[in-house]
Amino acid sequence: MSEKRAMPIKKGDGWKTIPIGGIIPEGGTAEAFKTGDWRTVRPVHHPDRCIHCMQCWAYCPDMSIQLNEDGTKVIGIDLEHCKGCLLCVKVCPDKVEALTSISETEAAKND
Amino acid sequence: MSEVKDTAANQERTALTGNEAMAEAMRQIEPDVVAAYPITPQTEIVQIFSTFVSDGLVKTEYVPVESEHSAMSACVGSAASGARSMTATSANGLALMWEILYIASGTRLPIVMPVVNRALSGPINIHCDHSDTMGARDSGWIQLFSENAQEAYDNMFQAVRIAEHPDVLLPAMVTTDGFIISHGMEVVNTLDDRVVRDFVGEYKIPRNLLDVDNPITVGPLALQDFYFEHKVEQAHAMMRAKPVVQEIAEEYEKLTGRKYGYFEEYRLEDADVAVVVLGSTAGTAKVVVDDLRKEGIKAGLLKLRVFRPFPYEELREAVKHVNVIGVMDRSDSFASIGGPVFSELRAAMYDMDQRPLVTNYVYGLGGRDVDLHMIESAFRELLSIQDSGKVEQYVNYLGVRE
Structure with a gap:
């Protein structure tokens, strides 16, 4: 970036x-x-389960899937721009579930 | 003065209709893009121009669009891309462009457009009045009116320079009176192509869409926190257009010997009564002024050329000594205090210590002929207002049956 x-x-x-x-x-x-504060829910990335298929990266309308330097691995979510549409969660393969969602209310309790 | 003579020698006396004169001006300007749709009485302009394109006389990209809405939209796109862009229209065609007129001016694109004035339907009518252009008076376009084909021809070149001036960057419409000027043939002094090319110069806008090294976004959202600032900047651009109009007119006079300004004063200097008029009717009214002068009546005339930017300070100064003014409007505002020229001129005079009395003549709607007798009757009324010192009626409909 x-x-x-x-x-x-x-x-x-x-x-x-x-x-x-x-x-x-x-x-x-x-x-x-910064459009991150429009969000009511957020995606959560689980690196331990991620197979780096790049589906989330391809579908994200806000370019908020962060990649490593050579662009081969997903390393996280840009929460300053993610609007919480959860399209990434939807396209993450069912057997993988490397992306889940959590409400911002819940997330705020953990922050 | 030798400069004027030398250049004047390069002018050619040509018999042209108003539409032919404007098409010829467009050929000489040779815009990069013309996008247009036919509508009477403008059709000929773009028809003739499209012949120039197919004959290879110009390199212009001609876009035959499916409506006036598309014509103006195409011009917005091409002008923003760094291409000098033109279209032409009349009446209902101008009305169909409405939302894009505001986008052109708000986006500050110096598009130049001949508008051949025609009444707006309904009832359906194809003849001259100014209701089309006057409806667009708040659309942010510069508006230049022409009395005849010569003025239409000359205004086209000046409109390009005014619109594209770096202090201005606003679109401009150049009007003629439908059929009366557009289809009437008269002698026009035309310039050499080279002279026109040098006068209009290259199309330059500060930023354009096709400059890939300096990318920009054109037409983004500006809501409560910025829209207002953009509109005020636009208002100031129109104010800055005023001195530019004068500056360009002076440069054009040096080139051609023909004098232009915000308005023309005809025997106004010592006039007791005067009419204010736009477009072709000025020619008829000048004859009436001359006739009345022979009777010893101090009649005068002011022909407004520039309606936007409205030259209210100069107008105030020009009419301050006149006792009674009759403002002739070729469009109505329906139960307002008068037509657009009347209400604006009357408002401009409000702060004067000694105000002329003023009344309004709405005339010529839908191409209704206005003859010498009608204008003379208006002048006679102005004289009786001068005697009585009282304006009985703001709006008078001239030459209408009861």
């Missing part, structure tokens, strides 16, 4: 400084926009 970046348009910016025409003047800014 690339380095953390700042949003090009900051909260509180006024009409004199925002980019004209409402454009977003650079790419990949979704990374700087």
Whole structure:
């Protein structure tokens, strides 16, 4: 993953400084926009059961499945961007169950 | 002045209809993309232009879309991609573009569009009034009106420069009166292709979608926390367009010898009574002014060319000495205090210490002919208002049967 970046348009910016025409003047800014707190449930990754089939990585709509450096193994979930859709849990093969879910209420008790 | 003469020598006197003049202007501008759909009385413009494309006279990508909504949408896409983009329309076609008009201006894309003014249905009508363009007055487009084919031709080039000016970056519509100008043939002084090419220059926008090294997102969401700021920035762009209109007009005058501004004043300097008018009716009204002057009546005229940005300060200054003004609106606002030109000019005069009296003539709807007698009757009314010192009625419908 690339380095953390700042949003090009900051909260509180006024009409004199925002980019004209409402454009977003650079790419990949979704990374700087934290959407993790939209979640009510979260996926939990169990490395001991994971076979690294990459189904979850392929299906995740928010690019929140974290891989190792050479991109061959699943190492966890990016909870700053995961919106808790649980598609990863759904596509994780039945016999594997390397991804399960837990409510954020429950998760908060353990945090 | 030698500069004017030299350049003027390169102009050619050509007999053209308004539509032919605008199509010719588009050929000379040679936009990268034209996306259009036919609608009377504009059809000829894009029909003639498409002939230029098929004859290989221009390299423009011509997109024959399935509606005006698609025409404006295609222009938004191509303009955002760094291509100079044009379309043309009338009346119901402009109405079908409505939501995209706002997207073009809000996204700050300098699209230039001839609008051949035609009444909006219903009842169905194909003839001239200004209700189409006036309906779009708050869509964030620059609006230039033309009195004749020459002005339509000249306005096209200036519209490109104003719209694409880095301080502005707003779309612009150039209007003519449907049939009266669009299908009427008159002599137009045309410029050399090279002169036009040098005047309009290259299409440059600060950022474009096809610049893969500097990726941008066009048209994203801006909700409660940013939409308002974008709209205020847009309002300031329209304010910045005002001096640019003047600057470009002066440059164009040096090139062609033809003078343009926010409006034309015709025998207005010492006028007691005057009419304010847009488009082709100005020509008819000038004859009435001349006739009344022969009678010793100090009549005058102001022909508004630029409706957006609305030059309210300059207008105030131009009419301050006039006793009574009759504003002629070729569109109605239905039980408002008057038509759009009237209500805006009247509001502009509110802060004056000595305000002219002002009344409104709604005229010519659906192409109803406006003749010398009608305009003269309006002037006679202005004179009686001058005598009585009282405006009895804000809105008068000129030449309508009871």
